[in-house]
Amino acid sequence: MNGRAAVVFSLIWLVSFGEGAKILTIMPLGGKSHDIIGSAFAKTLAEAGHDVTVITAYPVKSPPKNYRQIVLTGMLEKSGVANMNFFDQHGGLISSLILLAFMYHGFPAMLYEGCMQHPNVEKLSNSNEKFDLVILESFLAEPFYGFAQHFDAQLITFSAVANTLWTNHLVAAPGPVSHEAHFMLHYTDRMTFSERFVNTLVTLIDAVFYNWIYLPKQKDFYNQAFPNAKLTFEEQMRNVSLVFLNQHFTLSSPRSYPPNMIEVGGLQIEEQKPLPKDLQQYLDEATDGVIYFCMGSNLKSAQFSVGKREAFLKAFSKLKQRVLWKFEDDSIPNKPANLMIKSWMPQNDILAHPNVKLFITHGGNLGTTESLYHGKPMIGVPIFGDQMMNVEKSVRAGYAVLLKFSDISESSVSQAINTVLNDPKYARNAKLTSERFRDKPMTPKQSVVYWVEYVLRHGGAPQLRSPAMELSYLQYHSVDVLAVLLLILIASSVISLYILKKIYRTIFKSKVSKSSKKKRA
Structure with a gap:
């Protein structure tokens, strides 16, 4: 689909929908590079004719006319991000794991206080506004998913980095540790045995921290922010229509995605402008x-x-x-x-x-x-x-x-x-x-517009969701089936040994009996 066809298609859809959708984009992290990607989503949809509201710590200077900004004033100063020397984070594997543990420990409260409890956000929450769609960065911001049901809207998330443990579980995307390296490591998709060993170990440690330590904290914040929520925290986590990834297989590596995980790497790249x-x-x-x-x-x-x-x-x-x-x-x-x-x-x-x-x-x-x-x-x-x-x-x-x-x-x-x-x-x-x-059939912007409007047209697009979302961890990895097979193998082995032992004893007794008869003769 070329650019002109995408625009025509979008205009036809907007006419059928009315005046375009009301979209809320939330960027709670306070990281400039992450905010650039979030703003790119918001501007793309505003330019396509949608009414976009953006919660951000970095307001855009010249936004489109249908682009409203709710600014998180004072958030950066309060968090200390503005004055941090990130060169101090330099280090190897241990340093990366410490940084990851710090994020799990410190980020939930920081984002909750800095964004969720910000007066401008609370004012929006207490208003009678309605939105058709909430778009939210998935980087350690799970309590914010509740805004979707708070405003009776569909939910789409995006990742400013690659697909991670945090995004894969939202749509049941596979993440084999044999060739998908943990994003905090310096490995590629071709790892030696020792690298695969470390990658597996780090991924397992991350999964334990994420599920047993981090998510319970996020669940508490979710319940505090949305005490009257119809969906539980776990149900809302499974109620994500689409995940956008800021990557492309030519720059990272080919990966297996369900149909509701879409690569839009390069979304922030604009047409070249004249230089000063x-x-x-x-x-x-x-x-x-x-x-x-x-x-x-x-x-x-x-x-x-x-x-x-x-x-x-x-x-x-x-x-x-x-x-x-x-x-x-x-x-x-x-x-x-x-x-x-x-x-x-x-x-x-x-x-x-x-x-x-x-x-x-x-x-x-x-x-x-x-x-x-x-x-x-x-x-x-x-x-x-x-x-x-x-x-x-x-x-x-x-x-x-x-x-x-x-x-x-x-x-x-x-x-x-x-x-x-x-x-x-x-x-x-x-x-x-x-x-x-x-070399793509659609530009990243065209992909965003198409898939966002697809979700809106089809009421959250449940047809895109993998049936794996309905399975538990044990079912997804067939641990229950493997356990039964193991029991069958053990039972078969025990029975076979028992039968062989019986046969052996019968034959042995027969030989002993014959031998005794010969001696008596």
């Missing part, structure tokens, strides 16, 4: 190319230690290429002549420029997707979360080089840059991936 005059000139005049350096929205380059910052500066000073660095301070000591810094940069529009030859990134999902959409090779400096996995996949696919945070030095930075720029395979593989990523 100074940036346009800086890029246009870079005859030897440009390196773009950005550590994302949560990680701030200004928080690099002096030693690591100097390592980058010294390596940059020896390059013939120009460098653009998203750096949150107005000035930087010892800045070389070929470096331009800005506290904010239009990343997508910069990566679209033909003179950009390399992207130095932390390996976040958004930046990685945008870089590969425009066919740019990368140097990955992962810090925490899914960044390690994203960079590892990029390295395995041949369009990126890993630069470990602990190994940052002038020589390691220079070596990584020279490796990518001087070996054409990195740019070639990035362009090949870009071609594959762009």
Whole structure:
């Protein structure tokens, strides 16, 4: 379906529906990158003619006309997210598990107090408004699912990262640990035995924490927020119509999904816009190319230690290429002549420029997707979360080089840059991936509009739901059947041994009897 056909189809549906649907989009996490994806959903649906209300900590400056914002004022300051140094989260497996445990322990209360109990949200909850649909990020926000029945609406969730334990169970999607790595690990879909062992162990630990420690807390918050709910917490968790994933198989790996789990990776990517005059000139005049350096929205380059910052500066000073660095301070000591810094940069529009030859990134999902959409090779400096996995996949696919945070030095930075720029395979593989990523029957925006309206047209689209949703954990994994088979095998073995023993004793007694008769004779 091309863009024009999608628009025509959407307009026909809107005419039949009336004035478009009333949609509530909730982004309770307070993470900028997560909010960017949530805003992309909201803007896409508003531009398609729907009446969208957005609960967010990051209001959009120029929203569409039918895009209302309920701002979580003061939430970021109260939570301390705005002042956190995320470089402190850097570490290996143990650090990742500690971070995951911290999220399970600290996030439920923080999100409940910061968003659910926010005066602006309570005002909306106590109003007489009705919505046709609630769209909510699934990142540790299960109590918020209750807003769907509170407003008598259908429920769709989205994941700003990949499919995880948290999303898979919503639609009974399989997640085999043999080739689907836990998102907090740095493994790809091709693991050694030791990696599969660790992946299985971590996934099991996560499942125990999630089901026995985390979810009971979320259930308590759900019951506090929606004491008159018709559906129990468990029933509401099973009442999700659709799950959108911010990923695409060309950038991650092919996975098995039920029909109500949809990939829309790249949804946040807009059409290229004109750059500010100074940036346009800086890029246009870079005859030897440009390196773009950005550590994302949560990680701030200004928080690099002096030693690591100097390592980058010294390596940059020896390059013939120009460098653009998203750096949150107005000035930087010892800045070389070929470096331009800005506290904010239009990343997508910069990566679209033909003179950009390399992207130095932390390996976040958004930046990685945008870089590969425009066919740019990368140097990955992962810090925490899914960044390690994203960079590892990029390295395995041949369009990126890993630069470990602990190994940052002038020589390691220079070596990584020279490796990518001087070996054409990195740019070639990035362009090949870009071609594959762009080759789709529908754009991510068209997919969102189609499937959201499909759910609305079909009253929650129960026909999409897997029958596995009706099974218990033991039934889903056929543990009960395997147990019966094991009992049958044990019983058969016992009976067979008993029969063999009887036969043996009969034969033995017969031989003894014959032997005795011969001796007497």
